[in-house]
Amino acid sequence: MIKFFEYNWQVRDDWFDWCNQLAIEELLKERRGGTGSILYTLFHIIDVEYSWLCGIQAKKDVVFQFADYKTLEKVKSLSNTCRIEVAELLKTNLNELKEEIVSVSWDEDEYTGDDILHHIIAHEIHHIGQLSIWARELELSPITANFIGRKFESIHFN
Amino acid sequence: MIKFFEYNWQVRDDWFDWCNQLAIEELLKERRGGTGSILYTLFHIIDVEYSWLCGIQAKKDVVFQFADYKTLEKVKSLSNTCRIEVAELLKTNLNELKEEIVSVSWDEDEYTGDDILHHIIAHEIHHIGQLSIWARELELSPITANFIGRKFESIHFN
Numbered sequence: 382m383i384k385f386f387e388y389n390w391q392v393r394d395d396w397f398d399w400c401n402q403l404a405i406e407e408l409l410k411e412r413r414g415g416t417g418s419i420l421y422t423l424f425h426i427i428d429v430e431y432s433w434l435c436g437i438q439a440k441k442d443v444v445f446q447f448a449d450y451k452t453l454e455k456v457k458s459l460s461n462t463c464r465i466e467v468a469e470l471l472k473t474n475l476n477e478l479k480e481e482i483v484s485v486s487w488d489e490d491e492y493t494g495d496d497i498l499h500h501i502i503a504h505e506i507h508h509i510g511q512l513s514i515w516a517r518e519l520e521l522s523p524i525t526a527n528f529i530g531r532k533f534e535s536i537h538f539n
Numbered sequence: 540m541i542k543f544f545e546y547n548w549q550v551r552d553d554w555f556d557w558c559n560q561l562a563i564e565e566l567l568k569e570r571r572g573g574t575g576s577i578l579y580t581l582f583h584i585i586d587v588e589y590s591w592l593c594g595i596q597a598k599k600d601v602v603f604q605f606a607d608y609k610t611l612e613k614v615k616s617l618s619n620t621c622r623i624e625v626a627e628l629l630k631t632n633l634n635e636l637k638e639e640i641v642s643v644s645w646d647e648d649e650y651t652g653d654d655i656l657h658h659i660i661a662h663e664i665h666h667i668g669q670l671s672i673w674a675r676e677l678e679l680s681p682i683t684a685n686f687i688g689r690k691f692e693s694i695h696f697n
Contacts, residue, residue, distance in 0.1 A: 384657055414675030415668075492687045499542055500686035506661050507684040510573075510668025517572030526665040528658035529650045 382479075383471060385502040387533040390464060392509055395524040396423065397457050399516070407519070408453060415511035421447055422512055424456050426505045431463045433501050434470060436485035437478050437494045540637075541629060543660040545691040548622060550667055553682040554581065555615050557674070565677070566611060573669035579605055580670055582614050584663045589621040591659050592628060594643035595636050595652045 400408055400419065408420040416422045424447050432442050450456050470478070481494035492500075506526070513523035558566055558577065566578040574580045586603050593600050608614050628636070639652035650658075664684075671681035 384654075385661070388657070388661065414672035414681070488687075490688060496542075496687050499546070503543070503546065503664050503684065503686045506664040507668040507671070510665040511672050513665070514572035514669050514672045523572070526661065528661045529646075529654050530648060 382475065382498055382502075384533065386467075386471060387535065388528055388531075389502060389505045389509075391531060391533060392524060392526065393423065393426065393460060393505070396509065396512060397453065397460070399521075399524055400453050402521070403519075405452060409451065412515050412518070415508060415515075419512060419515060420451070420453065420456055422508050424450055424459070426508055427456070427460050427463055429504055430467060430501050432487075433485070433497050434467050437481050437483050437497055438470070439481075439483075442486055540633065540656055540660075542691065544625075544629060545693065546686055546689075547660060547663045547667075549689060549691060550682060550684065551581065551584065551618060551663070554667065554670060555611065555618070557679075557682050558611050560679070561677070563610060567609065570673050570676070573666060573673075577670060577673060578609070578611065578614055580666050582608055582617070584666055585614070585618050585621055587662055588625060588659050590645075591643070591655050592625050595639050595641050595655055596628070597639075597641075600644055 400423075403419070405420075409418050411417050412419070416425045424445070428445050431445075435442050445459065450459055477494075479493070479495040479498065482491055483494055483497055484491045509524075509526065513526065516523035558581075561577070563578075567576050569575050570577070574583045582603070582605050589603075590600050603617065608617055635652075637651065637653040637656065640649055641652055641655055642649045667682075667684065671684065674681035
């Protein structure tokens with residue numbers, strides 16, 4: 382479980398670096414499918430991860446508005462800020478989180494914490510797959526999605 | 540770990556059903572990014588999963604040629620055949636598989652079985668994300684990628 386978070390965060394950071402080669406207009410450009418734009422996809426991944434983690438802890442959801450984060454630097458900064466909190470939580474409370482029965486404001490059903498953690502992981506990988514299609518449309522090489530063959534920065538970094 | 544396989548297989552089957560609405564020419568049509576076509580993507584996911592599972596068991600790789608599987612029915616059938624074997628293996632040997640140190644014919648490095656299982660899972664979710672972009676290009680709704688809110692068929696089905 383933790384390994385997938387480490388993987389997702391490393392791939393996300395690689396995509397942030399990749400984004401540096403593009404003008405903000407390209408990052409915000411509306412594209413077909415997915416969540417609509419490259420930058421919004423990255424924002425959405427962070428937002429969903431953080432919201433569900435708040436949900437598992439029965440904390441009130443913090444709603445981020447994309448209108449406040451329409452630059453690469455702001456989305457990267459949001460990612461870094463949220464990650465510190467999420468990493469700390471996973472590091473110290475993973476087993477308890479998995480056992481929680483969770484209901485959240487934006488969904489009628491109840492889920493286990495374990496299922497929500499699976500959902501967060503799959504959600505990010507799915508959307509990153511979409512970025513790779515858009516990269517090819519821009520005639521750029523996408524970031525590799527390989528799980529093997531990479532060195533992970535441990536989640537215990539802070 | 541097992542839950543992600545159950546999720547991937549359910550989503551894959553949903554995509555097979557989704558493919559029924561398209562002519563074979565659309566399924567084989569070369570598209571930008573990813574592995575190139577919808578049907579080849581599904582074939583590739585099965586091939587990679589099966590090859591790595593053979594690798595973990597130190598079995599000789601069985602090479603499938605896409606030229607032999609260029610219909611939806613053939614790819615579905617390949618998926619079903621491989622899945623029986625993979626499910627049986629995961630069901631009975633998961634902990635042993637995770638511990639294996641694996642080297643395979645198509646890669647110079649060694650990996651743990653655990654990392655390879657992570658790789659197989661992320662590989663499928665990544666490519667399925669790409670199918671969802673192509674679905675929108677065809678002005679069709681993609682299959683949902685949500686992990687939560689679905690009932691899984693247990694891997695212990697056979």
